[in-house]
Amino acid sequence: MKSLKLASASAISFAAATFAGASQAEDLTLCWAAWDPANALVELSKEFEAESGHKMSFEFVPWPNFADRMLNELNSGGQLCDLLIGDSQWIGGGAENGHYVKLNDFFEAEGIEMSDFADATVYAYSTWPKGTPNYYALPAMGDANGWFYRKDWFERDDIKAAFKEATGRELAEPETQKELLEVAQFFQGREIDGQTVYGAAIFTERGSEGITMGVTGALYPWGFKYENTPGSYDMEGAVNSPEAVEALEFYKEFYETATPPGYTNSYMGESLDAFKSGQVAMAMNWFAFFPGLYADPNTGGDKIDFFVNPPQNQPGSTLGGQGISVVSYSDKQDAALEYIKWFAQPEVQQKWWDLGGYSAHNAVLESPTFKDSAPFAGDFLEAMANVQDFWQEPAYAELLLAMQKRMHDYVVADQGTAQEALDLLIEDWTEVFEDEGKL
Amino acid sequence: MSSFSVTDPSPRSKWFAGTLVILYALITMVPLAWIMLTGFKSPSDAISYPPKVVFEPTLEGYVNLFTTRTRQTDEYLQANPPKTWYEEIVREYDMVIAGPSKFGERFLNSVIIGFGSTFLSIVLGTLAAYAFSRFKIPLADDLLFFILSTRMMPPIAVAIPIFLMYRQLGLSDTHLGMILLYTAVNISLAVWLLKGFIDEIPREYEEAALIDGYTRFQAFYKVVLPQAATGIASTAIFCLIFAWNEYAFAVLLTSGTAQTAPPFIPTIIGVGGLDWPAVAAGATIFLLPVMIFTILLRKHLLRGITFGAVRK
Amino acid sequence: MSESTATRAAAATPPRVARKIRGLSDRAIAWLFVGPTIFLLLAINIFPLIWTVRLSFTNFKANRNRPIEWIGTRNYERILTDSDIWLNMQATAHFLFWTIFFQVLIGFTLAYLINKKFKGNDLWTTIIVLPMMLSPAVVGNFWKFLYQPQIGLFNYVVGFFTGKDPSSFEMLGSVDLAPWSIVIVDTWMWTPFVMLICLAGLRSIPDYIYEAAEIDRASKLRQFFTITIPMVLPFLMLAVLFRGIENFKMFDLVVQLTGGGPGSTTELTSINLKREAFEKWRTGYASAYAIILFVTVFGLASIYVKALNKVKER
Secondary structure, X not given: OHHHHHHHHHHHHHHHHHHHOOOOOOEEEEEEEOOHHHHHHHHHHHHHHXXXXXXXXXXXXXXXXXXXXXXXXXXXXXXXXXXXXXXXXXXXXHHHOOOEOXXXXXXXXXXXXXXXXXXXXXXXXXXXXXXXXXEOOEEEEOOEEEEEEEHHHHOOHHHHHHHXXXXXXXXXXXXXXXXXXXXXXXXXXXXXXXEEEEEEEOOOOOOOOHHHHXXXXXXXXXXXXXXXXXXXXXXXXXXXXXXXXXXXXXXXXXXXXXXXXXXXXXXXXXXXXXXXXXXXXXXXXEHHHHHHHHHOOOOOHHXXXXXXXXXXXXXXXXXXXXXXXXXXXXXXXXXXXXXXXXXXXXXXXXXXXXXXXXXXXXXXXOOOOOOOOOOOHHHHHHHHXXXXXXXXXXXXHHHHHHHHXXXXXXXXXXXXXXXXXXXXXXXXXXXXXXXHOOO | OOOOOOOOOOHHHHHHHHHHHHHHHHHHHHHHXXXXXXXXXXXXXXXXXXXXXXXXXXXXXXXXXXXXXXXXXXXXXXXXXXXXXXXXXXXOOOEEEEEEOOHHHHHHHHHHHHHHHHHHHHHHHHHHHHHHHHOOOOOHXXXXXXXXXXXXXXXXXXXXXXXXXXXXXXXXXXXXXXXXXXXXXXXXXXXXXHHHHHHXXXXXHHHHHHHOOOOHHHHXXXXXXXXXXXXXXXXXXXXXXXXXXXXXXXXHHOOOOOOOHHHHHHHOEOOOOEOHHHHHHHHHHHHHHHHHXXXXXXOOHHHHHOOXXXXX | OHHXXXXXXXXXXXXXXXXXXXXXXXXXXXXXXXXXXXXXXXXXXXXXXXXXXXXXXXXXXXXXXXXXXEOOOHHHHHHHOOHHHHHHHHHHHHHHHHHHHHHHHHHHHHHHHHOOOOOOHHHHHHHXXXXXXXXXXXXXXXXXXXXXXXXXXXXXXXXXXXXXXXXOOOOOOOOOOXXXXXXXXXXXXXXXXXXXXXXXXXXOOOHHHHHHXXXXXOOHHXXXXXXXXXXXXXXXXXXXXXXXXXXXXXXXXXXXXOOOOOOOOOOOHHHHHHHHHHOOOOHHHHHHHHHHHHHHHHHHHHHHHHHHHHHHHO
16 A cells, blocks of 8 residues: 555656756665676766766675565665666566556656667566556666587587587587587586586576576477466466476476586576586576676687577577666655666667677667677577566566476476476466466 | 592593594584685685685685676776785786775674664663562563563564564664664563573662662662673673674565675675675674674573573 | 663663652562563564464465455465475474484583583683574575585585595485585584583582492493483473574575575475565465464473473472
C-alpha cells in the first residue's frame, strides 16, 4: 500500500518538477553490478558531472549478491539508489510494485525516441507489460551470453592434428552445440605446455541465477519454450518437451565431461578466473566481459577470440543486459532524469561503446564502423538478433529460485533425471502462478 | 600429602597432555595464519598450485582493499607517471587508482554500530541487572527467562517482521535501526552477565551507604557501579564482539549506508572473481581487534559465552 | 527511546535533583530500571513475533502491493507436507548431530588434557579459543578458499598425507563431502566452546573426592567413570544446549561456505527460510516457517532444560 502511494505521489511530483526545470547540484547515487563495464561507466559519468554540476556516487555490488541486495533495497523502499541499472527480469516487479518511475512522459517531453534503440533491448529492458509502450527504463547495456576461446591453442599445429585424429574434423569455432561439446571434451585433461587443461568453464552457480543462465544457453538452441502459447502459462509439453530434456541432458554431460574440477558453483568470476589462469580452452560468459578479456595482458589480444552461443535446432542466446531506471523512492528524481537524458544522447552512447559498455542505441549499432570496431562486435549483433530471456514476471525471483534448485539438483548434485527435473519445475512454476492468480 | 598429591598428574602425563594440546593449538591456528599470509600475497601467488608458503610479500592486497581501480589508455599512463608507492603497484596491471573503496566506510559503520549498540546495551542492561539483583520483582524468574528466550529465535525469523517494521518507520539501512536491533539482541546477554557480576557485590556496601544518607541512586551510582566496573567492561566487550561479528541481520537489513564489514568483506572482487589477497587483507584488519580483545578477556571468557551460567 | 534517556539521566543525576526522586519506593525504582529493557524487547522482539504469527495465516508478500488474504492454516499445511523441507530438516539434523558429536568428543578430550595443568596451559588455552570469537561470515568465506580443489590448502594437506590428488575431490562441490565440509569448519570454530565449559566442570571437582577414591583403591579408569564423568555431565549438557540452539539457527557460516549447495545438500532450514522470506518474498509462508522453527527449538530446548535440571539435582 505504502509503496503504491509513494509511487503515485512521486510520479506527480516528478511531473511537476520536470516541467518546472529547476535544477540544483545534487549528489546522485547510481547502483549497478560490480564488473568491468561499471568502471567504464564511472569514466563516462565524469562528463556528466562536468556538464551538469551534479556529483555522481556509485554503489556496485558483485553479481552473486546483486539481485539479492538491490531487490531487498527496493522492497524496503530504500533511498540508497537514485538511479538503478537493474537486471532485465526485474522490470515486471519494478513496474508493478512501483519501484521504478514510469518514463513515458519524460521521454515525450525530452524527445527521446524508443525507436532509436534496438528493438530487442527495448522489449527486454524497458517495457512492462512486455511489448507495450509503457517504459520503465532506458536500455543501458545490451548483453547476451557468449563464448570465448584460446585462439593460440586452436591454431597450434600439434593440437589441430590431434583434434583431426580424434574427431576427423578440423579444429575451428564450433558451429553447433554438439560440436562445442566435442571440442571441449577434446581439451579436457589434455597436457598443454606441461599444464593439464580442461574443456570449458560453464555456469553452475547455485545461489543467484548462474546455473539457470548456463542451462538456458543449451535449452534455447534446442527450441525450449516457456509456454505453449505466449501469455497462457500452459507449460506442460513446452517446458518439458523432448527437446528440452535432451538439452538438459546435454548440459549435464557437458558439466560432467568437459569442465575443470571444482567448478560446481561457478559463475562469471570463476569463468574469468579459469580462462585467465590458462586452465580452460573455452569459457562461456556475458559479452560485457569481452572488452576486458580482449585487453588482458596474458590471455587477451592474439590469444583470444569469441563466438556466439552455437545453434542446435535453431539459433538462440541467453539474454543479459540491463536498462537504467529512476528509483521512485529517491528524492532526487529530477537530477536522476537529467542523467538519463544525458545518457541517451547518441554521442554519449558512442563513447559508452568505445569505453567498453554495450550501447543499445541504433546510431551506434548501425554505424558502418561498428562491426569492425572490436573482434566481438559482429558476434554481439548476431547474438542480440536471437536472444531469449527468462520470465520477467513480477514473481520472477520465485520462478528463478525454483529453476536454480531443480537444475542444480539434477546437473551438479546428480539427483533424478532430466525429465523429472523439468516435470518438478513445472509443478513449482504452476504453484507460483496459482499464487499469483494467473492460473 | 603436600609433596606427593594423588591428584597431581605425573610429569610424564603432563608432558604428554601438553604435547597434544599444543599440537591441536598449532593445527587450529593454520587457517588463521593462512588468512594473514594471503593478505601479503600477490593475486597469482594466492591461487598458485601447490599453495605457496614462501613467497615475495607485497602490499597489493591492502592497496586493492582500500582503492578502486580503472583501466586507462597507454597514452594516459605514459603522460601521468605514478607518484606514490601504491600507484606503482597498481600500474603493474596498467590500471590507475580511481578513488577510495567502500571498505573504509563499511569498517566505520561496524565501529559506529558496534559501539553504539554496546553502549546502549550496557546502560540498559546495568540498570535492569541491578534491579533484578537487588529488588524483589514479581515474576523475576519468568522475566529473566523471557529476556533469554529472545535469543533462541533464528535471526532470519526475527528479520521478517523487523524488515517490515523498519520499512514503515524508515529505519531500513540506517545506523539507528541497526543499533536498536543489536541492542535488543545483546541486552539478554548484558542483563544475564551483569546480574551475575552485581550479585557478587556484597549488599552490605550499599546498605552502609544508605545508612550514611545516600539515596538509592547515589548508592547505585557511587558504590555499585565502581565495584562492577570489571564486569561491565567485560560484558561490554562481549556485546561489542557480537555486534562486530553479526552477519544475518546486516545482510538482510542494510544495503549500503549502514552496511557493516562482515557482509562486505566476502564480496570484494578483483578483475575476475574474488580478489583473495584483498579479502584476506580485509579479514585480517577486521579480525585482529577481536583477537586482541579475546586475549584481554580470557579470564571472563567462560562467563561471557555461557550467559553467566558458568562462572568459574 | 525517551524512556531510556530519562532513566539514564536519572542515573547520572547530581544529588540536588536526585533528592526529588528520593521519595520513589524501591519498587518504583525497580520498574524504572527494568522498564526500558522490557520495552525494547517488547518493541523489537515480542511485537514482531506476534506480527509474524499474524502474517503466517496470510498470503502476504512483502514485495507486492496486492491485498492480503487470510488463508487459515494453509501455509502450515504446505510446509509440513513439503518433502523438500523435510530434506532441509534432515540436513539440519545431520549438521546438528555431527557437530555436537565431534565438539563434545574433541572438546572434552582437550579439556581433560589441559586439566593436567602442564606448564603454559593458560597460554595455549587462549590460543585454542581464538576461532570461536571471530566473525563466522568472514572466516567461513575464507574457508571456501581453503577448500578449493587444487589451489586450496585443505585439499593440499589432505593430499599430502593420503597421497590423493588434491584436485580429485571437492569438499564443497560434491554431494557426499559437502555436508562434512560444513561440519569440519563448525567443529574447528566451536570445539573451544565445549572445551572451556568442560574445563570449568573438571576444575569444579574438589580434589578430596579423588583422594577419597584413591584411599578406597578405586582404579583410575573407575574414578574417571564414577567421578569425573558424572561431575562434568551437567556442564557438558549445558554446552550441548548452547551449541544445539546456535547450530539450529546456523546461517552465516554455511551460507558463505556452500550457499546450501550442491543442489540442496547443505541447505539448512535457516538458509531455506532466508530464500523463502527474502528472495522469493513469500512473507506469509516464510512467517509460518519461522514459527514452526521457533516452536521446534523452543520445545526441544525446554525438554532438554528439564533433563538438565534433573541431572543437576542428582
